[in-house]
Amino acid sequence: MEEAVRITLRARTRAAAVAVVAGAAALALSGCGSGGDGGAQTPIASAAPSHLAGTVSLWHFFSDREAKVIQGVVDDFEKANPDVKVVVHSGQDDEKLRKAIAAGNDVDVAVSYSTDIVGNFCQSGAFQDLAQYLQRDKVDLDQLLPTVRSYTEFDGTRCAMPVLADAYGLYYNKSLLAKAGITTPPKTLDELEADALKLTTYNADGSIKTLGFNPWMGYQEMAPAHLAPATGAKWLDEDGKSLVGSDPGWKELIEWQKAFAEKIGTDKLKKFTAASADEFSAQNDFEIGRVAMNLDGEWRVAFMKDQAPKVDYGTAPFPTGSDHTDLYGGGYLTGNIGGIAKGSKNPELAWALLKYLTVDTDAVVKLANGLQNVPTITSAYDSRTSCGTRTSRRS
Structure with a gap:
C-alpha cells in the first residue's frame, strides 16, 4: 500500500478534521x-x-x-x-x-x-x-x-x-535526500527548511539548479488552505468572522515562508518558479528532479507511476510548526x-x-x-x- 494513503487515513484524526472543516466552511x-x-x-x-x-x-x-x-x-x-x-x-x-x-x-x-x-x-x-x-x-x-x-x-x-x-502530504525524492545525507523526511517546518537548504544546488551563474523545497505561496499546491493545518491556523471565529488577519497560526506560517524564501534568495526563487512547467505535465518539477521535496495530493502517486516510474520517492505527513507537533499526521x-x-x-x-x-x-x-x-x-x-x-x- 502506498504511504500516501496513510496520510489520508491519519487526516481523519480529530485535529485534522477541525482544521479541514474550518477551511471548508471559509x-x-x-x-x-x-x-x-x-x-x-x-x-x-x-x-x-x-x-x-x-x-x-x-x-x-x-x-x-x-x-x-x-x-x-x-x-x-x-x-x-x-x-x-x-x-x-x-x-x-x-x-x-x-x-x-x-x-x-x-x-x-x-x-x-x-x-x-x-x-x-x-x-x-x-x-x-x-x-x-x-x-x-x-x-x-x-x-x-x-x-x-x-x-x-x-x-x-x-x-x-x-x-x-x-488528501495532501509531503513527497520526497529518496535518492536526493540520501545524497545529501538526510535519512528521514522532516517532521517540522524548521526541519523542512534546514533540509531544503541543504538539498538546494546552484548553477555556475548563481541560479537555482535543484530546489530542496519551494515555499512560494501559489506554487503548485502551496495554497493557504493546504498549509493551514501545519500551524493550526483558523479561518473563522465562533461568530463566523474571519481570523485570517489575527490568528497566530497564520502569522507563524507567513513569517516562516518569508524567512525561508529570503534565505534561498527571493529573486532567484521567483525566476525558478516562473520557469516551472505545468504541475500536471510530464515535466512536473518533482517528477524530473527539479525539486527534491514537494507538497502534493494523493493523485501524484498515479502520475508518478505513469510519468516517472523510475523515480525513487516516498511520502509522509506534511511537517508542522515546532510548537504544533501534536498536529503531525493530520492535514487538509x-x-x-x-x-x-x-x-x-x-x-x-x-x-x-x-x-x-x-x-x-x-x-x-x-x-x-x-x-x-x-x-x-x-x-x-x-x-x-x-x-x-x-x-x-x-x-
Whole structure:
C-alpha cells in the first residue's frame, strides 16, 4: 500500500478534521456572492424509475489518462442501463462550467474540482437541491466521511455529492535526500527548511539548479488552505468572522515562508518558479528532479507511476510548526464534487448517474483505484473483487 494513503487515513484524526472543516466552511462562504435561493424546485416522482432511458450529459474537468478512467465507469453505467446514452464533456474547468450553466447549455451532471463553488451553487440554485432524491431513494448519508459530508452542503442545503476526495502530504525524492545525507523526511517546518537548504544546488551563474523545497505561496499546491493545518491556523471565529488577519497560526506560517524564501534568495526563487512547467505535465518539477521535496495530493502517486516510474520517492505527513507537533499526521482534506445543473433536461436520469458515481460501491472503488483518489464512502474501504482481491485504497 502506498504511504500516501496513510496520510489520508491519519487526516481523519480529530485535529485534522477541525482544521479541514474550518477551511471548508471559509471556502464555502467565500463563494456566496451571487445571492438568491434558486427558486422553488419541481417536485419529483414518488418512486425512482424502474427503467432508465434517454440521453444525459456529464461535464467534468479530467483529461487524458484520468478522463479514460471516468469513461470506463461511464461505460459500466451504460452497460447496466442499455437504453441510456451518456454524452461526456471532458476537460471542462470550473469557469467553463459556470458559463455553460448560466447560459442554459446542455449540462445535466457536472463535476467540479473545487469545494469553493459549493456555497455559491447551493445558494443560487446552479446545482439543484438533492434532498428530494436522497429522501426518496433512502440514500444513507452516514456512509460519507464526516468532513466530506460537511463540504458538500451549504447552509442546510445539499446540492452536491462527493466524487472522491484529495488528501495532501509531503513527497520526497529518496535518492536526493540520501545524497545529501538526510535519512528521514522532516517532521517540522524548521526541519523542512534546514533540509531544503541543504538539498538546494546552484548553477555556475548563481541560479537555482535543484530546489530542496519551494515555499512560494501559489506554487503548485502551496495554497493557504493546504498549509493551514501545519500551524493550526483558523479561518473563522465562533461568530463566523474571519481570523485570517489575527490568528497566530497564520502569522507563524507567513513569517516562516518569508524567512525561508529570503534565505534561498527571493529573486532567484521567483525566476525558478516562473520557469516551472505545468504541475500536471510530464515535466512536473518533482517528477524530473527539479525539486527534491514537494507538497502534493494523493493523485501524484498515479502520475508518478505513469510519468516517472523510475523515480525513487516516498511520502509522509506534511511537517508542522515546532510548537504544533501534536498536529503531525493530520492535514487538509478536500475533493471533487458533483451536482445536477439547474437546467438539466432529464433530472431523474441525471440523478441516477450522479448517484452511481458517488454512492455505488463498485463505481467508487473503480474510480478511486483508477485515479488514485480517496474513496468517500465507508463501504469502499472493504470492497473486494469477485476473485477476493481487496481493491480499495486501504489494501
